[in-house]
Amino acid sequence: MDELVAFLGENGFTTDQQEAIGRQFHRRELKKGDLFLQEGQISQQLGFVEKGLFHYFCNRNGDEITSYTAGPGDFLVSLSSFLRQRPARETIRALTDSVVWAIHKRGFDQLRRDAPPFEAFYVGVLEEQIVCIEDSRFNLLTLTAEERYQKLLEEEPNLLQEVPLQYLASILGVTPRHLSRIRGHIR
Structure with a gap:
């Protein structure tokens, strides 16, 4: 919980507010391969990643299409499912043994109502999430696969070490074979 409390402190919450918010969260340990959320379920939890790496994916015609990865300091949630209480369109799976601090939707909604700093x-x-989604969409539409890979190298080089090739390829919108060619060309 120290990482969550520190994160809250870095974002302007007082010590009392950090403790009150922290009490709404519970620790979840996930092993590599465990699911935080299954496609089709209604998301009832928002998680803060203390340790580990996750990927968001959907199954289409038997293929896993990865749309996003999350690591320490990131939040885990299927936003549309969590906010609208609709079935999730994606699955969130642990790529490594992980620790997540999760808050149930009821506790989250209560914090939003009762704590104006939490709402802000x-x-x-x-x-921030909207900007990330917009950037990702813009990059997918306007950059070549090579340019998207180069941007990933510059902005998130740790992903190249931590995320399996097939998931990176999916995020970049290419096949693993094409990604291998790109990597060989750029090196």
């Missing part, structure tokens, strides 16, 4: 924080997190 929440809006900031949503804005």
Whole structure:
């Protein structure tokens, strides 16, 4: 919980607010391969990753299509499912043994109602997610696969060491074979 409390402190919450918010979260340990959320389920939890790596994916015609990865300091949630209480369109799976601090939807909604600083924080997190989604969409539409890989090298080089090739390829919108060619060309 230390990482979650530190994260809250870095985002302007007082010690009392950090403790009150922290009490709403519970620790979840996930082993490599465990699911945080299954496609089709309604998301009832939002998680803060203390340790580990996750990927978001959907199954289409027997293929896993990875859309996103999350690591320490990131939040885990299928936003549309969590906010609208609709079936999730993606699965969130642990790629490594992981520790997540999760809050149930009821506790989350209560914090939003009862703690104005939490509501403001929440809006900031949503804005950041919207910008990330927009950037990702823009990059997928306007950059070549090589340019997207180069951007990944520059902005998130740790992913190249931590995320299996087939998931990186999916995020970049190419096949693993094409990604191998790109990597060989750029080196």
